[in-house]
Amino acid sequence: MNNTAHVPFMDLVTPHARLAEDLSKVFEEVLRTGMFVGGPMVEGFERDFARFCGTRHCVGVASGTDALRFALIASGVRKGHTVLTVPNTFIATTEAITQAGAAPDFVDIDEQTYNMDSEKLLRYLEKHCRVDARTGRAVNKKTGRPVTAVIPVHLYGQTADMDSILDISQRYNLTVIEDACQAHGAEYFSAKGGRWRRAGSMGRIAAFSFYPGKNLGALGEGGGVTTDDDEIAVKIRMLRDHGQSQKYVHEFEGYNGRLDALQAGLLGVKLKHLPQWNAKRRENALRYNELLSGIEGVIVPYEPGYSRGVYHLYVVVVTERDALREYLTTNGLSTGLHYPVPLHLQKAYSRLGYKNGAFPVAEKTAKGLLSLPMYPELTEDQQEKVAEKLSEFMTSKESAMTGTS
Ligand SMILES: *Cc1c(COP(=O)(O)O)cnc(C)c1O
Numbered sequence: 001m002n003n004t005a006h007v008p009f010m011d012l013v014t015p016h017a018r019l020a021e022d023l024s025k026v027f028e029e030v031l032r033t034g035m036f037v038g039g040p041m042v043e044g045f046e047r048d049f050a051r052f053c054g055t056r057h058c059v060g061v062a063s064g065t066d067a068l069r070f071a072l073i074a075s076g077v078r079k080g081h082t083v084l085t086v087p088n089t090f091i092a093t094t095e096a097i098t099q100a101g102a103a104p105d106f107v108d109i110d111e112q113t114y115n116m117d118s119e120k121l122l123r124y125l126e127k128h129c130r131v132d133a134r135t136g137r138a139v140n141k142k143t144g145r146p147v148t149a150v151i152p153v154h155l156y157g158q159t160a161d162m163d164s165i166l167d168i169s170q171r172y173n174l175t176v177i178e179d180a181c182q183a184h185g186a187e188y189f190s191a192k193g194g195r196w197r198r199a200g201s202m203g204r205i206a207a208f209s210f211y212p213g214k215n216l217g218a219l220g221e222g223g224g225v226t227t228d229d230d231e232i233a234v235k236i237r238m239l240r241d242h243g244q245s246q247k248y249v250h251e252f253e254g255y256n257g258r259l260d261a262l263q264a265g266l267l268g269v270k271l272k273h274l275p276q277w278n279a280k281r282r283e284n285a286l287r288y289n290e291l292l293s294g295i296e297g298v299i300v301p302y303e304p305g306y307s308r309g310v311y312h313l314y315v316v317v318v319t320e321r322d323a324l325r326e327y328l329t330t331n332g333l334s335t336g337l338h339y340p341v342p343l344h345l346q347k348a349y350s351r352l353g354y355k356n357g358a359f360p361v362a363e364k365t366a367k368g369l370l371s372l373p374m375y376p377e378l379t380e381d382q383q384e385k386v387a388e389k390l391s392e393f394m395t396s397k398e399s400a401m402t403g404t405s
Pocket of ligand 1: 063065090092153181182210211
């Protein structure tokens with residue numbers, strides 16, 4: 001590959017071109033049968049994805065945001081409750097909390113994994129809450145609101161430390177809802193259970209997104225809820241379909257939040273390739289680690305012993321991020337920022353009253369993080385070019401600073 005070629009941030013064309021024949025067959029089948037909503041394609045994908053995650057149920061919904069919102073509502077989160085999550089996630093996580101009627105609140109992240117710091121979760125519950133003797137629930141001392149659920153986000157495709165989070169949540173009677181929207185197939189070694197567990201199978205409920213850029217993406221919008229709980233699964237099925245238990249029998253008001261049959265069929269084709277795509281992402285991550293580890297001022301992703309991540313994103317933390325990003329862009333290398341402004345500092349959450357300094361680890365990480373190109377089709381040459389330009393910038397900056405250039 002020549003050295004001036006552009007390296008895109010992701011590639012949504014190549015994998016679909018390779019599967020064009022199988023994907024077209026799904027479309028033809030949908031055309032032939034006219035089964036656009038519900039039916040065997042949806043049921044088939046739900047069965048396959050539940051098996052993939054190791055759960056009893058998967059319910060296909062219209063997006064990851066719907067999956068989160070339905071999971072919260074089905075688990076009993078109501079108006080007046082508080083739900084905890086992290087400040088460094090996509091806003092969909094907290095939008096779903098608000099839309100379920102609750103208020104989001106935040107727990108800072110771990111310095112190395114960028115996922116929820118379980119010690120800070122415990123500290124929040126011990127310091128800021130009292131336990132209501134009647135309900136057994138944690139109540140925030142300042143707001144008087146019961147804290148009823150927690151959403152750990154498996155950010156960048158790496159699971160949060162679920163044993164600790166589950167343990168603390170059990171003690172404080174919190175429902176655990178995994179935001180697995182970036183973590184299809186990610187694994188966590190549960191020391192407690194003595195086995196590897198898949199993302200989406202550890203909390204009471206989990207939410208997946210099948211947005212096109214995710215590790216498993218539809219050719220449009222899509223989402224899924226996984227759970228082992230039969231009752232929750234039934235509730236989610238009703239929530240996605242106007243609260244219907246049967247046609248025109250509405251147990252409660254729900255939503256129009258179903259997964260299209262066409263998307264389910266297309267997802268079914270792609271799911272077969274997911275293990276191999278995830279393996280390629282891991283391989284690429286290892287190669288990046290080797291290429292970048294020696295460079296001063298670059299922190300590569302940390303994978304704890306309990307984690308086998310699926311690298312939805314490969315995120316480094318660097319000094320002078322914005323200048324580096326510009327340098328890479330000038331050299332034809334596309335990068336991303338996930339996410340540049342933590343949610344507690346967004347205008348949308350000014351009502352929560354948080355100031356700079358409230359969640360120092362999330363804030364510091366946000367200033368340095370940079371997502372490098374990452375996808376199964378990324379080549380060794382492309383990765384070497386990224387590493388070369390990154391190294392070039394970091395060393396020139398260093399020599400400029402020490403005046404030895
Ligand atoms: C993508 C994403 C969502 C939302 O999923 P949509 O399908 O876009 O609604 C929620 N949480 C996280 C962490 C995500 O990455």
